[in-house]
Amino acid sequence: MPTYDYRCTAHGYFELHQAMSKHASAECPECGIHCDQVMTRPPGLDIEAMADVGMPGAFALSGDRLTKRHRDAGQAYVHPDHRK
DSSP states (O other): OOEEEEEETTTEEEEEEOOGGGTTEEEOTTTOOEEEEEOSSOOOOOHHHHHHTTOTTHHHHHHHHHHHHHHHTTOOOOOGGGOO
16 A cells, blocks of 8 residues: 555644555544645655566566666766776
8 A cells, every 4th residue: 555644733744554545634643633645755656565466577677777767877876896
């Protein structure tokens, strides 16, 4: 399940794992007040979880894409032992 961010007027921000169909609101874990979802960071994908549930190449594929992007931009990390 994805993690969503919420804001309680009394206790501040908290995170909660819950179904996508119920993401719009949640109860504060401290006081039980109804809280609306807030966006505190950009959405992300859990590639490892995707691989665990049936996308066997998800982690390797995303890593390969990022590596290629960094190499193309001249920002790839090269371990000191592998430098020429």
